[in-house]
Amino acid sequence: MKSLYAFIGCLLLTGIAAAQEKDLTDSVRTVLLQEVTVAAQQRGQQQHLYRYFTANKAATTEDIMARIPELSLVRRGSYGMEPIIRSFNSNQVALLLDGMRIHGACTDKMDPTSIYIEPVNLNSMEVRTNGSSLLVGSSVGGSINMKLAEASCHDEGRFSGSASTGYHSASRAFFSSANFNYATSRFGLRATGTYRNSGAYRDGSGQRVPFSQYEKVNYTLHGKLKLNDGAYLRVDLLADDGWNIGYPALPMDVGYANARIGSVTFVQESGWRGWERAEAKLYANRVKHYMDDTKRPAVPMHMDMPGVSRTSGMYAEAVRSLGVGQKLQLRADASATMLKASMTMYQPGQPDMYMLTWPDNRQVQGGVAAQYQLRIDSATQVQVSGRVDVTDYALTSQGGKDQLAVFGYSGEQMGFVIPALSVQVSRKLFPSLKASFSLGMNGRAPSAGELFGFYLFNQFDGHDYIGNTKLRKEIGQQAELTLSWQQQKWKVQASGYISKVRHYIFGKINPGLSVMTPGARGVKTYENTAQALLAGGEGSVVYQPFSGTQLVSTLKYAHAQDNTGNPLPLIAPLRNISTLRQHFNALWLQAEMELAAAQRRVSVAANERSTGAFSLVHLRAGYQLQQGRVLWQLNAGVENILDAYYREHLDWGNIARPGRNVYMQVSVGF
Amino acid sequence: MNRYFSLITAAVITLLFIGCAKDNMEPNKDTNDALKIAEGYAIGAGVQVQLYAAAPLTTGYNFVSIALTDSVSGQSIEEAAITLMPMMDMGTMKHSAPVENPASKASNKRFNGALVFTMPSGSMGSWAVEVTVTVNGRQGKATLPVAITEPRQNKLKSFVSKVDNKKYWLALVQPTAPKVGVNDLELAIYEAKGMMAFPADSSLAVAVTPEMPTMGHGSPNNIDPVHTGKGHYKGKVNFTMTGLWYLNLNFKKGDAVADNATFFEVNF
Ligand SMILES: [Cu+2]
Ligand SMILES: [Cu+2]
Numbered sequence: 001m002k003s004l005y006a007f008i009g010c011l012l013l014t015g016i017a018a019a020q021e022k023d024l025t026d027s028v029r030t031v032l033l034q035e036v037t038v039a040a041q042q043r044g045q046q047q048h049l050y051r052y053f054t055a056n057k058a059a060t061t062e063d064i065m066a067r068i069p070e071l072s073l074v075r076r077g078s079y080g081m082e083p084i085i086r087s088f089n090s091n092q093v094a095l096l097l098d099g100m101r102i103h104g105a106c107t108d109k110m111d112p113t114s115i116y117i118e119p120v121n122l123n124s125m126e127v128r129t130n131g132s133s134l135l136v137g138s139s140v141g142g143s144i145n146m147k148l149a150e151a152s153c154h155d156e157g158r159f160s161g162s163a164s165t166g167y168h169s170a171s172r173a174f175f176s177s178a179n180f181n182y183a184t185s186r187f188g189l190r191a192t193g194t195y196r197n198s199g200a201y202r203d204g205s206g207q208r209v210p211f212s213q214y215e216k217v218n219y220t221l222h223g224k225l226k227l228n229d230g231a232y233l234r235v236d237l238l239a240d241d242g243w244n245i246g247y248p249a250l251p252m253d254v255g256y257a258n259a260r261i262g263s264v265t266f267v268q269e270s271g272w273r274g275w276e277r278a279e280a281k282l283y284a285n286r287v288k289h290y291m292d293d294t295k296r297p298a299v300p301m302h303m304d305m306p307g308v309s310r311t312s313g314m315y316a317e318a319v320r321s322l323g324v325g326q327k328l329q330l331r332a333d334a335s336a337t338m339l340k341a342s343m344t345m346y347q348p349g350q351p352d353m354y355m356l357t358w359p360d361n362r363q364v365q366g367g368v369a370a371q372y373q374l375r376i377d378s379a380t381q382v383q384v385s386g387r388v389d390v391t392d393y394a395l396t397s398q399g400g401k402d403q404l405a406v407f408g409y410s411g412e413q414m415g416f417v418i419p420a421l422s423v424q425v426s427r428k429l430f431p432s433l434k435a436s437f438s439l440g441m442n443g444r445a446p447s448a449g450e451l452f453g454f455y456l457f458n459q460f461d462g463h464d465y466i467g468n469t470k471l472r473k474e475i476g477q478q479a480e481l482t483l484s485w486q487q488q489k490w491k492v493q494a495s496g497y498i499s500k501v502r503h504y505i506f507g508k509i510n511p512g513l514s515v516m517t518p519g520a521r522g523v524k525t526y527e528n529t530a531q532a533l534l535a536g537g538e539g540s541v542v543y544q545p546f547s548g549t550q551l552v553s554t555l556k557y558a559h560a561q562d563n564t565g566n567p568l569p570l571i572a573p574l575r576n577i578s579t580l581r582q583h584f585n586a587l588w589l590q591a592e593m594e595l596a597a598a599q600r601r602v603s604v605a606a607n608e609r610s611t612g613a614f615s616l617v618h619l620r621a622g623y624q625l626q627q628g629r630v631l632w633q634l635n636a637g638v639e640n641i642l643d644a645y646y647r648e649h650l651d652w653g654n655i656a657r658p659g660r661n662v663y664m665q666v667s668v669g670f
Numbered sequence: 671m672n673r674y675f676s677l678i679t680a681a682v683i684t685l686l687f688i689g690c691a692k693d694n695m696e697p698n699k700d701t702n703d704a705l706k707i708a709e710g711y712a713i714g715a716g717v718q719v720q721l722y723a724a725a726p727l728t729t730g731y732n733f734v735s736i737a738l739t740d741s742v743s744g745q746s747i748e749e750a751a752i753t754l755m756p757m758m759d760m761g762t763m764k765h766s767a768p769v770e771n772p773a774s775k776a777s778n779k780r781f782n783g784a785l786v787f788t789m790p791s792g793s794m795g796s797w798a799v800e801v802t803v804t805v806n807g808r809q810g811k812a813t814l815p816v817a818i819t820e821p822r823q824n825k826l827k828s829f830v831s832k833v834d835n836k837k838y839w840l841a842l843v844q845p846t847a848p849k850v851g852v853n854d855l856e857l858a859i860y861e862a863k864g865m866m867a868f869p870a871d872s873s874l875a876v877a878v879t880p881e882m883p884t885m886g887h888g889s890p891n892n893i894d895p896v897h898t899g900k901g902h903y904k905g906k907v908n909f910t911m912t913g914l915w916y917l918n919l920n921f922k923k924g925d926a927v928a929d930n931a932t933f934f935e936v937n938f
Contacts, residue, residue, distance in 0.1 A: 345913070351913055351938065352912065353911045354850075354913075355910060355912070401851075407890070516910065518887075
């Protein structure tokens with residue numbers, strides 16, 4: 001343990017020399033969803049898609065993510081959909097908020113970090129697939145980093161802001177948000193607030209889906225202070241409170257879920273001793289989650305399931321040029337997470353039945369990473385990235401240790417050292433055709449739930465899950481090829497990948513154990529299976545036949561199997577989204593079609609059901625009116641016009657998605 | 671800029687240490703302060719006899735300790751032969767109960783043994799413990815009246831073997847402080863040979879199956895108790911949560927089931 005602290009100490013000292021990506025070239029297989037670059041770079045296809053879909057101001061963060069071909073959403077209710085990359089599960093994907101690690105406090109994954117981001121406070125989203133994600137963390141499936149909108153400074157002091165309100169008919173939902181900014185040449189302040197209140201929605205058969213309601217508020221406060229030439233300090237605070245959140249696909253709902261997230265960031269933007277840019281962030285957050293089943297009918301035994309997570313951490317990164325066409329980026333990060341979740345069941349006349357579902361534990365993580373870019377000639381670029389990550393877990397209460405001793409835990413060390421390396425080569429093969437190839441190796445430590453989970457009921461396959469303190473790390477090896485073809489009216493991009501995950505962690509039926517949850521079908525224990533194979537591809541086409549007209553179409557397909565050749569669960573089927581948008585001065589109209597093939601390749605081991613094909617048609621429109629400094633924006637549309645009754649393959653339970661939905665949103669900015 | 675970085679570095683290190691250096695300490699349960707239950711005089715031996723226990727005596731298995739004092743010199747006696755004999759006087763009849771007699775050498779000036787009371791005292795009758803002491807060839811007997819109550823949770827059962835019709839007393843020795851996790855399981859089993867003789871048994875094969883009756887589940891990885899000496903059978907029992915548990919027991923003699931209907935309740 002001591003050596004780990006020493007290691008982290010070293011990391012932090014290395015932090016002085018640490019790194020931020022300044023100029024992501026599109027040769028890197030990074031789906032950078034909005035330009036954060038300073039230097040003008042050729043726009044990547046994904047950046048284009050992201051900007052295209054955010055033009056609909058009524059779109060939620062989840063709506064946008066659902067349209068990025070690399071991403072899918074696992075859904076358990078209308079709130080808290082869990083973003084994943086390709087066919088990797090959420091334990092394999094690093095989901096970061098402004099570079100910060102935040103651990104959910106829900107043992108049932110009802111609270112992915114993405115719920116704390118409202119469109120009003122989302123600045124950009126970076127999706128990195130396996131090869132390039134190792135700079136920000138060890139994962140086998142890549143990383144999603146949602147960047148917070150920040151306060152800004154202006155030479156002439158000014159006050160600005162916007163407010164918007166919207167309504168969705170299917171769920172009778174009201175969404176309202178506002179933001180206010182005050183900027184001077186020396187400091188900036190920004191405050192945002194969002195309130196969402198959604199009823200149970202109506203599905204395509206006209207039925208209300210019980211327990212699909214939710215209500216939440218989200219507040220942020222951002223400050224920015226210029227220190228001296230090129231250096232500034234940022235302070236960002238975020239509070240999110242949700243309550244009465246229904247999860248129709250789960251046996252429990254959420255009484256309340258709240259998060260408090262804070263960070264202080266130091267940024268040096270102009271050169272300092274040869275470093276072009278440096279950034280260091282110190283952060284802390286706390287998430288509380290309280291599951292509740294008091295509103296469910298016919299619950300044989302009422303239970304409470306509260307959980308809490310606390311994380312504090314830092315990262316530091318810096319970038320420097322090493323001469324013509326060479327660039328070096330360094331990053332160091334460290335974090336500590338404390339987790340606890342419990343369950344109490346009540347039977348009148350008897351003592352409460354209490355157990356720890358996540359026995360008190362802490363995870364300490366530290367890593368150093370470097371990335372070297374070399375432009376060999378005007379057509380060829382090579383990038384080499386490496387990382388070493390150390391993760392150490394420990395149980396922190398005697399009660400937790402005692403409880404896991406039932407499954408043979410005897411104080412063993414749970415430390416993981418994860419080296420990662422990736423090489424990417426990109427080359428312009430023809431003036432309009434570019435190819436990029438990457439090979440990478442990365443890994444991940446098991447999650448706290450996979451190590452320590454104690455009879456966690458999983459509604460998806462109906463099994464109680466038991467953690468395994470003897471799990472080994474997962475190791476991912478991935479190859480990826482991307483071709484992009486660009487002409488004046490056409491932009492086409494296609495990617496193919498194949499990933500081998502060794503020691504793939506999967507719940508295996510443990511016939512020696514009996515169920516704890518009444519009605520469960522069996523008990524599964526997490527085990528390292530020999531390996532899993534994940535492969536697939538994404539394609540996208542942007543066609544602009546005339547100015548003001550854009551056709552965007554995306555396609556994705558994935559295949560994933562375990563070591564015996566059986567399909568893995570939750571693999572999205574072949575899926576296509578096509579949109580046609582026409583601009584008329586201040587007005588735009590858009591027709592959208594979503595097609596999904598059936599998914600019949602299902603995991604028998606996970607009792608997965610197959611899903612039928614479906615097609616959806618949406619119509620959207622946007623209108624802008626500028627009156628002096630005041631900008632009015634009206635967005636309206638009809639989603640699922642044909643009132644299709646459908647569910648997506650990554651939706652848990654046999655719960656249909658919303659039927660026809662008319663939405664409208666008005667916003668005013670000044 | 672260096673300044674900021676070192677500041678942040680120092681802050682993070684502090685933060686991480688505060689965050690993770692907390693290690694919980696379990697309080698040590700102090701059981702040495704025994705409760706004095708009764709005292710008396712063993713006339714022929716010239717010895718003052720004191721009976722101690724950790725808590726008031728109850729039906730079931732009780733650890734007890736005896737302190738002997740020379741009534742002339744007032745010195746503690748470190749070596750003696752002690753025989754315990756609990757007696758219940760029910761008016762029309764008398765009976766005894768299983769015991770574990772102490773060793774002849776005291777440890778920390780105490781002679782440790784056990785008394786297994788088979789019923790509470792009350793209107794049915796009253797208990798006394800006869801302590802026969804032999805010190806330096808002199809023997810005497812002290813009779814110590816004791817009050818036996820029914821514990822909050824039943825720690826004593828009996829069954830009649832289906833194999834040979836013998837009656838057995840079954841005392842739950844451990845767990846005394848059940849917790850979620852792995853618990854020591856200890857049973858003391860005595861055969862009831864008439865009213866006065868209760869020899870320790872070592873002939874049974876015991877299997878334990880914990881069950882949470884309210885939820886209908888059990889617990890994994892339990893270890894069936896096996897005989898370790900003096901009628902004591904030791905194993906492990908696991909509880910996965912607090913609440914009411916049944917320890918279902920199955921007794922076999924050879925391959926034949928002697929009893930499979932007995933269980934203890936554990937409630938915590
Ligand atoms: Cu939850
Ligand atoms: Cu239970």
